[in-house]
Amino acid sequence: MDGTVKLRIGHLYPDLLNLYGDRGNVQCMVMRCVWRGIDVETKEYNQGDKIDFSSLDILLLGGGSDREQRIVGSELRKIREDFHSYVEDGGTVLAVCGGYQLLGHYYEIEGERIEGLSLVDLYTVQKAPRLISNIVLKNEELPFEITGFENHGGRTFIGKNRPFGKVLYGFGNNGEDQEEGVLYKNVTGTYLHGPLLPKNPHVCDRLLRSALERKYGITQLEALDDTQEKEANRYIVNRFCKNKKSTKR
Amino acid sequence: MKENRKVKPAIRDILSVNAAKALDKGLHLMGRQGTSLPGKAAIDISPSILALLSSQIKEKTFAVCGTNGKTTTNNLLCFLLEEQGERVVCNRMGANMVNGIMTAFAQAADHIGRLDAGYACLEIDEAAAVQLFPLVRPDYLILTNLFRDQLDRYGEIDTIMEKLGNAIDTVPEIKLIVNADDPLSVYLARQSGHPYVTYGISEKTSGSGETGTGEIREGRFCKSCGTLLTYDWYHYSQMGMWHCPRCGLSRPNPDYEASGIMTEQGLCFMIDGHTVRTGLSGFYQAYNILAVWSALSEAGRRETAAVTVQQLVSRYHPQFGRGEAFIIKGRKVVLHLAKNPAGFNQNITAVLEDKAPKNLVIVINDNDQDGTDISWLWDVDFDRLSDESVRSITVSGIRALDLVLRFKYVGIPVKVEENSKSAVESGLAQSSDPLYVLVNYTALFEVHQMLKRKAKLCHIFNRT
Incomplete structure (x- = not known):
């Protein structure tokens, strides 16, 4: 691939939203670019930093505790319009756990509403118990299952939006509708950590491809040797989906 | 009183x-x-x-x-x-x-x-x-x-x-x-x-x-x-x-x-x-x-x-895998329990304090007592193990495949073994350099038992 191809990844508030090995998602995207000869630059944005959305190709928003999420929410609301334009223009976003909840209208916790960014039509309500489990999803557009781990008190409802996947094992958005995450334009919202991308190279490549297409019109990615990634993924699928009840309730 | x-x-x-x-x-x-x-x-x-x-x-x-x-x-x-x-x-x-x-x-x-x-x-x-x-x-x-x-x-x-x-x-x-x-x-x-x-x-x-x-x-x-x-x-x-x-x-x-x-x-x-x-x-x-x-x-x-x-x-000799040392086949084998990022990073520091060539075995399980969520592995600074004194890394445990990926994405090749026993055997077989074994909770008991037995046998047969 031509060396002038370059992606810029923005990691939002890594010192606040850094639960569950989120930096593994960044590492995964970076390496899968490097292995293909795609230039890649990552930039961390912390509290008070100005975010120039027009310079970014992929945005990553991780998970944090409720308190940290509150701080991030108030920071992001200040630049909500820029973020909104980025999303509507097809900018690529991966939002995990707390970051996923922030995409929506609100997160209701003990009667109080933490305002979200309303970038995607969804909302979240906290409820006991926390949903903690290994999780396996199926998305028909992807060649094999999506695997990860979920740990969330929020129940998310995505209305008419497309989910990230159908739940084969685990709880998903709310433990009721067997759906997990959300897909909206080039935004992926999900509760899956673990982190998400290393064991799901197809999801990682999907994010990279959408960013490359928007920037360069590139729709094909060079294939990589994903034997080890597939093995690790397959192990989870076999362990939790063979001869077991389809969902965890 | x-x-x-x-x-x-x-x-x-x-x-x-x-x-x-x-x-x-x-x-x-x-x-x-x-x-x-x-x-x-x-x-x-x-x-x-x-x-x-x-x-x-x-x-x-x-x-x-x-x-x-x-x-x-x-x-x-x-x-x-x-x-x-x-x-x-x-x-x-x-x-x-x-x-x-x-x-x-x-x-x-x-x-x-x-x-x-x-x-x-x-x-x-x-x-x-x-x-x-x-x-x-x-x-x-x-x-x-x-x-x-x-x-x-x-x-x-x-x-x-x-x-x-x-x-x-x-x-x-x-x-x-x-x-x-x-x-x-x-x-x-x-x-x-x-x-x-x-x-x-x-x-x-x-x-x-x-x-x-x-x-x-x-x-x-x-x-x-x-x-x-x-x-x-x-x-x-x-x-x-x-x-x-x-x-x-x-x-x-x-x-x-x-x-x-x-x-x-x-x-x-x-x-x-x-x-x-x-x-x-x-x-x-x-x-x-x-x-x-x-x-x-x-x-x-x-x-x-x-x-x-x-x-x-x-x-005072550390016990139960908290930096416990054994002599097996003439070399030092040190067992460390490492079950969260802070602990793991400190154990990596301890391993690297020993400047001599060494081999490593890492065993990660995800049983209930270990915590079933192993995402924390990505918060550990494994890249530090690219140090030249680390001659080999062998991984095992229920989540060995996750470890393989963790190391793949920092460019460090590792060997996978079926179980903790074969992993330790493989680590011992690499060279006569000291072996450091880092394990999380449920792996600790089996590895500890095994090292104790091996060290005892070596002692009895005076093979140290």
């Missing part, structure tokens, strides 16, 4: 203790480690038995809590007291929930439910503290540190701090001994309203950094006002010389201090003008020893603390 209450065990209590003792003996005869079962039986028979036995402690009861270093701190404290001829109740195997602690008390009691012990050294799980503190009523809580640990089991660190705070509130007379370098521990102590003393390391050491190394840090933000804390330096994780630029909350001047820390040839440092030489590796061990020193001093054994710590620490 505590007020010595006359204790009259009821028939039910006597039955309870004897049931536990019998079960303990039976399990031993079967060659099994029954650290929790006997205690469970005792409590099933007499729910009040733990309070009855623990009330008979004559001098002091120490509780040791905190994310990392509990077992080592608690066992070292117990070791030093025993070396001075004290009788001590101690859950030294690290079974730190209600049943495990009950087992330790039942083992120490006599057949009619009486206990003759001056001290209790109890390592207590943070989540079990609320239940245990009102029963064992510790005089002191030694809080080693607070790090992120097994989020699926314990929840976020705020939850753990709340639980510990609630536990402390159940014992009005308790005094806290906390690490001054850890802003989370200091905040917890201040908030509790209980008297507390602190220990710390007030100077930069060779391993200290002035900025973040990318290591995930808890408590970067002031717990009191939410502002980003300012650091003059870090020892590791969030431990260091900290203050809040806004509200003024800052690292207290420690009551007990270690200085002149050297790690090159076994950890060595000074406390209060005394040199402490240890055969231990790992900077973090300085905190464990300092915590023990503080506890002995607080419990009115300051003079003896000075003598015993410096003389005896060198005789």
Whole structure:
């Protein structure tokens, strides 16, 4: 691939939203670019930093505790319009756990509403118990299952939006509708950590491809040797989906 | 000395203790480690038995809590007291929930439910503290540190701090001994309203950094006002010389201090003008020893603390995989328990303190006791193992394939083995260099057993 191809990844508030090995998602995207000869630059944005959305190709928003999420929410609301334009223009976003909840209208916790960014039509309500489990999803557009781990008190409802996947094992958005995450334009919202991308190279490549297409019109990615990634993924699928009840309730 | 209450065990209590003792003996005869079962039986028979036995402690009861270093701190404290001829109740195997602690008390009691012990050294799980503190009523809580640990089991660190705070509130007379370098521990102590003393390391050491190394840090933000804390330096994780630029909350001047820390040839440092030489590796061990020193001093054994710590620490051998060393086929094999990012990073530091060529084995399981969520592996700085002294890395365990990926994405090739046994064999077969084995909780027992057996065989056949 031509060396002038370059992606810029923005990691939002890594010192606040850094639960569950989120930096593994960044590492995964970076390496899968490097292995293909795609230039890649990552930039961390912390509290008070100005975010120039027009310079970014992929945005990553991780998970944090409720308190940290509150701080991030108030920071992001200040630049909500820029973020909104980025999303509507097809900018690529991966939002995990707390970051996923922030995409929506609100997160209701003990009667109080933490305002979200309303970038995607969804909302979240906290409820006991926390949903903690290994999780396996199926998305028909992807060649094999999506695997990860979920740990969330929020129940998310995505209305008419497309989910990230159908739940084969685990709880998903709310433990009721067997759906997990959300897909909206080039935004992926999900509760899956673990982190998400290393064991799901197809999801990682999907994010990279959408960013490359928007920037360069590139729709094909060079294939990589994903034997080890597939093995690790397959192990989870076999362990939790063979001869077991389809969902965890 | 505590007020010595006359204790009259009821028939039910006597039955309870004897049931536990019998079960303990039976399990031993079967060659099994029954650290929790006997205690469970005792409590099933007499729910009040733990309070009855623990009330008979004559001098002091120490509780040791905190994310990392509990077992080592608690066992070292117990070791030093025993070396001075004290009788001590101690859950030294690290079974730190209600049943495990009950087992330790039942083992120490006599057949009619009486206990003759001056001290209790109890390592207590943070989540079990609320239940245990009102029963064992510790005089002191030694809080080693607070790090992120097994989020699926314990929840976020705020939850753990709340639980510990609630536990402390159940014992009005308790005094806290906390690490001054850890802003989370200091905040917890201040908030509790209980008297507390602190220990710390007030100077930069060779391993200290002035900025973040990318290591995930808890408590970067002031717990009191939410502002980003300012650091003059870090020892590791969030431990260091900290203050809040806004509200003024800052690292207290420690009551007990270690200085002149050297790690090159076994950890060595000074406390209060005394040199402490240890055969231990790992900077973090300085905190464990300092915590023990503080506890002995607080419990009115300051003079003896000075003598015993410096003389005896060198005789203390780490146990149960907390840096425990074996000689197998003529080489050193060191077993480290590593179960969260802070602990793992510190163990990597300890491994790299040994500059000689070495091989590594890493075993990661995801059983309930380990925490079923292994995402924390990505918060460990494994890239540091690209050091040229590390000749080979072999991985195994239930989540070996996750480890393979973790290393793939930092460009370090590893070998995968079917199980922990074959992984250790493979590590030993690489070369005659020292072997370091890093494992998480459930892998610890099997690997520990195996290394012990191998070391014993080598000793018998004099093959060292």
